[in-house]
Amino acid sequence: MEKFRAEVMLCSGTGCVASGTMKIKTALDEELKKRELEGEIKVVLTGCNGYCAQGPVMSVYPDEIFYQALTVNEIPKLVEEHFLKGRPYQKLMFKEPEEKLAIPSMRDIPFFKYQVLRVLRNKGLIDPERIEEYIARDGYQGAAKALIEMTSEEIIKVVRDSGLRGRGGAGFPTGLKWEFASKVQSDMKYMLCNGDEGDPGAFMDRSLMEADPHAVIEGMIIGAKAIGAHQGYIYVRAEYPLAVKRLQIAIDQCYDAGILGKNILDSGFAFDLEIYQGAGAFVCGEETALMRSIEGKRGMPRPRPPFPAQKGLWDKPSVLNNVETLAQVSLIILNGSNWYRSLGTEKSPGTKVFALTGVINNIGLIEVPMGIPLKTIIYDIGGGMKKGRKFKAVQMGGPSGGCLPEGLLDLSVTYEDIVKSGAIMGSGGMVVMDDNNCMVSTAKFFLDFSADESCGKCTPCRVGTKILLDILTDITEGRGKERDIETLMDLSNDIISSSLCGLGQTAPNPVLTTIKYFRDEYEAHIKEKWCVAGVCRDLCTFLIDEELCNGCGACLRACPAKAIIGEKKKPHRIIQDLCVQCRTCYETCRFSSIEILSAKARETNRVESVSAER
Amino acid sequence: MQRLKIEDLQRIKEKHRAEFTLREGGYRAKVTVHMGTCGIAAGARTVMTTLIDEIAKAGLEDVIITTSGCAGLCAREPMATVEIMGHPPVKYCDLNSEKIKEIFKDHVIDGKPVEKYALVVGSETTY
Numbered sequence: 101m102e103k104f105r106a107e108v109m110l111c112s113g114t115g116c117v118a119s120g121t122m123k124i125k126t127a128l129d130e131e132l133k134k135r136e137l138e139g140e141i142k143v144v145l146t147g148c149n150g151y152c153a154q155g156p157v158m159s160v161y162p163d164e165i166f167y168q169a170l171t172v173n174e175i176p177k178l179v180e181e182h183f184l185k186g187r188p189y190q191k192l193m194f195k196e197p198e199e200k201l202a203i204p205s206m207r208d209i210p211f212f213k214y215q216v217l218r219v220l221r222n223k224g225l226i227d228p229e230r231i232e233e234y235i236a237r238d239g240y241q242g243a244a245k246a247l248i249e250m251t252s253e254e255i256i257k258v259v260r261d262s263g264l265r266g267r268g269g270a271g272f273p274t275g276l277k278w279e280f281a282s283k284v285q286s287d288m289k290y291m292l293c294n295g296d297e298g299d300p301g302a303f304m305d306r307s308l309m310e311a312d313p314h315a316v317i318e319g320m321i322i323g324a325k326a327i328g329a330h331q332g333y334i335y336v337r338a339e340y341p342l343a344v345k346r347l348q349i350a351i352d353q354c355y356d357a358g359i360l361g362k363n364i365l366d367s368g369f370a371f372d373l374e375i376y377q378g379a380g381a382f383v384c385g386e387e388t389a390l391m392r393s394i395e396g397k398r399g400m401p402r403p404r405p406p407f408p409a410q411k412g413l414w415d416k417p418s419v420l421n422n423v424e425t426l427a428q429v430s431l432i433i434l435n436g437s438n439w440y441r442s443l444g445t446e447k448s449p450g451t452k453v454f455a456l457t458g459v460i461n462n463i464g465l466i467e468v469p470m471g472i473p474l475k476t477i478i479y480d481i482g483g484g485m486k487k488g489r490k491f492k493a494v495q496m497g498g499p500s501g502g503c504l505p506e507g508l509l510d511l512s513v514t515y516e517d518i519v520k521s522g523a524i525m526g527s528g529g530m531v532v533m534d535d536n537n538c539m540v541s542t543a544k545f546f547l548d549f550s551a552d553e554s555c556g557k558c559t560p561c562r563v564g565t566k567i568l569l570d571i572l573t574d575i576t577e578g579r580g581k582e583r584d585i586e587t588l589m590d591l592s593n594d595i596i597s598s599s600l601c602g603l604g605q606t607a608p609n610p611v612l613t614t615i616k617y618f619r620d621e622y623e624a625h626i627k628e629k630w631c632v633a634g635v636c637r638d639l640c641t642f643l644i645d646e647e648l649c650n651g652c653g654a655c656l657r658a659c660p661a662k663a664i665i666g667e668k669k670k671p672h673r674i675i676q677d678l679c680v681q682c683r684t685c686y687e688t689c690r691f692s693s694i695e696i697l698s699a700k701a702r703e704t705n706r707v708e709s710v711s712a713e714r
Numbered sequence: 715m716q717r718l719k720i721e722d723l724q725r726i727k728e729k730h731r732a733e734f735t736l737r738e739g740g741y742r743a744k745v746t747v748h749m750g751t752c753g754i755a756a757g758a759r760t761v762m763t764t765l766i767d768e769i770a771k772a773g774l775e776d777v778i779i780t781t782s783g784c785a786g787l788c789a790r791e792p793m794a795t796v797e798i799m800g801h802p803p804v805k806y807c808d809l810n811s812e813k814i815k816e817i818f819k820d821h822v823i824d825g826k827p828v829e830k831y832a833l834v835v836g837s838e839t840t841y
C-alpha cells in the first residue's frame with residue numbers, strides 16, 4: 101500500500117458541494133501535481149462535517165488543521181504554505197465555535213455516514229415543482245452540454261465508458277443499449293422511461309419521480325439525442341398520483357422554458373415528451389409488454405429478438421430505461437466517466453438506491469456505493485435489528501429475487517455477487533426478516549404474487565407457477581410429501597428455462613433460494629409437520645414451559661381465543677383444543693416461556709379438566 | 715417563462731443559488747417540509763399549515779418556507795429542515811403541529827435549535 105505523508109479530508113456534503121467542493125478538488129489535485137506532491141498527499145472526499153455554512157471546508161491529518169471557506173484562488177497559497185513550508189495557512193484556518201450543539205452531525209450517524217447521494221442528490225433540497233430550483237443545482241447543464249457540444253457518438257462513448265448499468269433489474273449496460281438503437285436507421289425512434297415499479301415493497305422510483313422529476317426528464321433528453329429520437333413517453337402506474345402530477349408539472353415547465361419541444365435550448369434538437377399512465381399489472385413493467393401497453397393493446401411480452409432497439413414501440417427502434425438509470429445520466433455527461441467510476445466496483449460502478457424495510461430500526465430510502473457489504477446496509481445504515489429480534493434473512497429483488505441467510509451478510513452489493521447467491525439486485529427492494537418469519541410461507545407469498553401476475557401466455561409460467569404455489573400451500577398446511585423438495589426444484593428449473601419473459605424466468609427464485617439456504621425448514625414442515633417459526637397454523641403447537649413461566653398473566657389477557665388458564669404467579673397453561681395458533685401469546689411473553697413445537701405435541705400436551713382449573 | 719438559452723441556465727443558477735445558500739438571498743432562515751408520499755401520509759400537511767400560520771402571525775418576511783420530496787427516513791416522518799443563515803441545517807423528525815410551533819419559536823425566531831426534537835445537523839454526502 102502507498103504511504104501518504106498527509107491526508108486531506110475535503111467535505112463533499114451537499115452544503116459544501118453547492119459552494120464549490122468539486123472545483124476545489126480539481127484545483128487541489130492540479131496544484132499537488134504541479135508541486136509533485138501527489139504521491140505524498142492524499143485527497144479524500146468525506147461526508148458533511150456540520151459546518152456547511154462555512155463551506156467548502158476541509159481538514160488535514162495528521163496535523164488536525166481545519167480550513168474553511170476555501171476558494172480556488174487560495175489553493176496554490178494553501179498548498180505552498182501547508183505542504184511545502186509545513187505551516188498552517190492562517191488566513192483560512194477555522195476556529196471552533198464556542199458552544200457546540202448537542203445534536204449529532206451526519207458523520208456521527210451511521211444512517212447518513214455510509215450513504216453517498218448521486219441519484220438522490222436533490223433529495224429533500226429542492227422544490228420538485230419549481231424548475232428554477234433544479235437548474236440552481238446544475239440542472240439541465242448536462243442536457244445543454246450534450247445537445248450543444250457533443251455528438252451522439254460522444255454521448256454514447258461517455259455513457260459506455262462510465263459502465264452505467266440499467267437499474268431496472270437486469271443491469272444491462274446503458275451505453276450499449278443506446279449504441280444499438282443509434283445505429284438503426286429509421287424515420288421514427290422512441291425514448292421511453294419505465295416508471296412502472298410493480299414489485300411489492302419497492303418505492304425507489306416513485307420517490308425519485310416525486311422528489312426530482314426533472315432529473316428523469318433530463319436523462320431522457322440526453323438519451324433521445326444519443327439515439328436520435330424525437331418522441332418519448334414516461335410510463336408511470338396510475339397508482340402513483342403524486343409522481344404523475346409532479347412529472348406533468350415538470351414537463352409543462354420544460355415546454356414553457358424551451359427545454360422540451362422544438363429547438364431545445366437553441367440547439368436545433370427537438371424532443372416531445374408525454375406521460376402514459378399504466379393500469380398497474382406487474383408484467384407491464386417488462387419492456388415488450390410495456391410497449392404494447394402504450395400502443396393501447398393488452399400488455400403481454402413478446403419473444404426477443406427482434407429487440408426493441410430494432411423493433412420496439414409501434415415497431416420502431418426504441419430504448420426503454422428505468423427511472424433511476426436516467427436520473428444519473430446528466431451527472432455522467434457533466435462529470436465524465438472516470439468520475440462515475442470513482443464509486444462502486446469495476447463491473448458495477450456507481451451507486452444504488454434501495455428501499456430498506458422490515459424488522460430493522462431505520463426504514464427508508466437509501467443510496468450507497470456499490471460493493472458495500474450487505475452487513476453495513478443492515479446493521480449500520482439500517483441501525484440493526486429491532487429490539488430483541490434475531491436476523492433470519494434478507495429478501496432482495498422482490499418476487500424475482502431471493503432470501504439470503506446470515507452467512508451471506510459479508511456479500512458485497514454488486515450485480516455479479518448477488519446473482520451468484522441466487523437472488524437478484526432487482527430494482528432495489530430490501531426486506532429484512534427475523535425468526536418470526538417462516539421461509540416456506542415467504543416463498544409462498546411471492547409465488548402467489550407471480551402466479552397471479554403471470555400474463556398467461558407461456559404454459560410453463562402460467563401453469564408452472566400455479567403448481568409451485570399448490571405444492572407450497574400443501575407443505576404449509578401439513579400435506580407435504582417426501583419428494584416435494586425435489587419436485588419444486590425440478591419444476592422451478594423448467595419454468596426458468598422455458599418461459600418467455602423475465603417474470604417466468606425469475607418467479608421461481610424465491611423458492612430456489614429458500615430451499616438452498618433454509619432446506620431444513622422445508623424438511624421440518626414436510627417430515628415433522630413442524631413450522632419452527634410458528635407461522636403455519638397446522639404445523640405448530642404453542643406450549644408454556646412451566647419451569648420458565650412466572651405466571652405474570654400477560655398471555656392470558658392477550659389471547660383472543662381465551663385459551664390460556666392459570667392463577668397469578670403460578671405457571672399458566674394453554675388449552676390446545678381452544679388455541680387457534682395466532683402467535684399472540686408467543687409475542688406477548690417477555691420471559692421467553694412459550695415454545696413452538698410440532699403439531700404432534702398438541703396430542704401429548706392436552707390440558708384435561710378444563711372446567712376444574714378455570 | 716421565456717424560452718431559455720444556454721447562458722440563461724447559468725444566470726438562473728446564480729440567481730437561485732442565493733436561495734439555497736441564504737447568504738446572498740436576503741433571507742435569514744429557511745424551513746423545508748419534506749412532502750413525499752410517506753411524509754404526507756404521516757401528517758406533513760398539518761405541519762406545513764401550522765408553520766404558515768405561525769409565520770403569518772409573527773409577520774416575518776425574512777423566512778422562506780418550501781416543500782421538498784422524501785427525506786429518506788420514512789419511519790421518522792413528518793420531517794422538516796431548518797436552516798438559519800450562517801449555520802448548518804438541522805433536521806427534525808417525528809413532527810406534529812405542537813412540536814413545529816416550538817421549533818418555530820425557539821429555532822426560527824430565537825436561533826436556538828431544539829435539541830430534543832432534532833435528528834441531525836448538517837447535510838448529506840453528495841459526490
Ligand SMILES: Cc1cc2nc3c(=O)[nH]c(=O)nc-3n(C[C@H](O)[C@H](O)[C@H](O)COP(=O)(O)O)c2cc1C
Pocket residue numbers: 265266267268269270271272274294295296297298299382383384385386387388420421422423425426527601602603
Ligand atoms: C415482469 C417484469 C417486470 C418489470 N418491471 C419493471 C419495472 O417496474 N421497472 C423497471 O424499470 N423495469 C422493470 N422490468 C425490467 C424492464 O423489462 C427493462 O429491462 C428495464 O426497464 C430496462 O431499463 P434499464 O436498462 O434502465 O434497467 C421488468 C421486467 C419484468 C420481466
Ligand code: SF4
Pocket residue numbers: 642658659660661662663664674678679680681682683684685686
Ligand atoms: S397462539 Fe393465539 S390462540 Fe393459541 S394460546 Fe397463543 S394467543 Fe391463544
Ligand code: SF4
Pocket residue numbers: 644648649650651652653654655656671672688689690691692693694
Ligand atoms: S406471559 Fe409468559 S411468563 Fe407470563 S404467564 Fe404467560 S407464559 Fe407465563
Ligand code: FES
Pocket residue numbers: 111112113114115116117147148149150151152153155156157802836837
Ligand atoms: S456539507 Fe460540508 S460541512 Fe456540511
Ligand code: FES
Pocket residue numbers: 307464465748749750751752753783784785786787788789791
Ligand atoms: S417518502 Fe418520505 S422518507 Fe420516504
